[in-house]
Amino acid sequence: MFETIDATLETLREQNYIAERGLATAIFLALRLRKPIFFEGEAGVGKTEIAKVLASALNTRLIRMQCYEGLDSSAALYEWNYPQQLLYLRMLEASGASREEMRANLFTREFLQARPLLQALELSANGTPPVLLIDELDRADEEFEAFLLEILSDFQVTIPELGTVKAEHPPIVIITSNRTREIHDALKRRCIYFWIDYPSFQKELSIVRAKAPHVEPSLARLITAFVQELRQLDLFKAPGIAETIDWASALIALDQKTLSPEIVEETIGVILKYQDDIETINRATFQAILDRARINAELQA
């Protein structure tokens, strides 16, 4: 399935994920070398999607950890279930249990709540390594990065009361970042790095065709060409592939067979998310972009 780069490309395509060769190579290498993959790229270029696709292709579980500022080990690794422990403690007291009994009974696996990282390690320890998606790592703080570094180098965790969980076959780790800050070199060094760029016309067209199969080929070409033109403009936030797909679906929902400046204006909120950007292109510009997009779409056809 992932034996060669070509096989990887083919597998991804079967999963409806259109990848370029560079990306397939990165995935192939990561699986071979058992290293985490670090994806960076603008929002909406399909970073998170890769994890889902891999999990589905490998027929394994996907464990997702969404990062946020303040994420710490009790939310990422494990936490004891304190309310239950407290109740149980009172029961033990009532039954006159000794101190040792209490300690032995209170800190058992039963009261441990596994968070994403521990879940992934436990599954791996059981012989079914999952795909572990650490999403938007740039949102977490530096402290968490350091913690992650430790986990990613050993793939083991020691819980003082219970012992060590060690993954013989480490999970497939996918880290994504939107580059709202720089991730430390130490972490990047342990990963295979891949920058996902905006796709070429042909690639984006295949993606739209794959993800929104009901769009007529000519409209799909036009949409793609239009978005590609938009990315050439000086925008604060250029539309990602996710926006292109959304737009295609939106146009189907509106029963549109082709693009006109009016339709573009009405639906522009699907692809551009900043008021400044919308203001920079008025209806006259729409017409101009549309004309260029038409020519390109025909050339490509």
Add this chain to the structure above:
Amino acid sequence: MSEPRGAYLGDENTPYYGGKLLENLLLFGRLCRGLGMQVTANVMPDVAHALSLIEIGRRQDAYHAMRALMVSRQRDLPLFDEAFNLFWQPEANNPVSMDVRSLVEPRRKKRKQFLLPMGSTPDDETEANLPPLDENLIALIPTYSALERLRYKDFAEMTGGELEAVKRLMERLPWSLGERRSRRFVAGEGAQFDLRRAFRRNMRYGGEFLFLPTRQIKIKPRPLVMICDISGSMERYTRVLMQFAHTLANSMYQVESFVFATHLTRVTRLIRRRSVDAALREVGVTVRDWGGGTKIGETLKEFNYRWARRVLGRGAVTLLITDGWDRGDPDVLSEEAERLQLSSYRVIWLNPLLASAGYEPLTRGAAVLLPYVDDFLPIANLANLEMLARLLWQVKWQRPERKRASAGI
């Protein structure tokens, strides 16, 4: 030693300086105590003794000597630093407000007893005969004032040797940015119970909850972003300002530096890894427009579009260093300056021209830029830099109040 020595001045071995130093020192000790630091009265003679052993004109030495003796807990360090900078200020023309409450209020809510104006009665009556506070009291150490001339000399007029001296002085300034509350917690006296620690610790008492450990919010320094104009009109200041960037990058937690003339170049790594001279050479190579004109608006646009999302997170403070000579489109400038202000916690504009008497920001660029900055400061001599260091120190929790500049025009 003709003057009589007071009972509180220690034993025979305690050196006597004459002048106001000893009194200042004791006042300083009381200030620290007032701030809630653990400074026992009996260390003060040691401090006085220690000061006689070092070259007292070197501010950093005096600082470390006092700190080593007077601070015994790590968490008192920031308090001490603030007290030190507030108290041992070299210039007499900058009267010090003893209203220290404004300094520490956010950090220590529980402690309310501060050092009140010196005339008021302290808890101990023998100390009541201390002379009242006057301005000269604060003006410290004669050797230090030898630097006064250098401090007020314009960077552009300095010789190489003087610049060297400035470089060393700059490194000694206590650079620190304001702090922000992070979303993380650490053990400490906060409002949140730390259940994990509570369970672990109380198991040894048979599950009886005798200790209730708490957690408090972790305080972190703010990141700093420097955007420095190196175009023709700023050429005279470039070298010093690059040195300034280098100093900041090496003494603070997280500094991102950019330079621009007509194009924006990120020099963060360059500055951090090399000497300023090497960095300047390299920038001179990569930035080809040293002598060209400035398009501040376009530069800010480039910054906003390409870098702002990456470097302006987590409550960053932006330092914009330029003289405001803009040759670009004023509309672009105002738009991008506003965007910059909206995405920074605070925008500080440092302008070397502001130091010259009679300067008013009347050039087109300056007039457009001014409404969108939170602080407007001169940066032409060392005294300006010291002022900046103090201002950065005080950037605290609250965002400066801002008026929507665009609405007014």
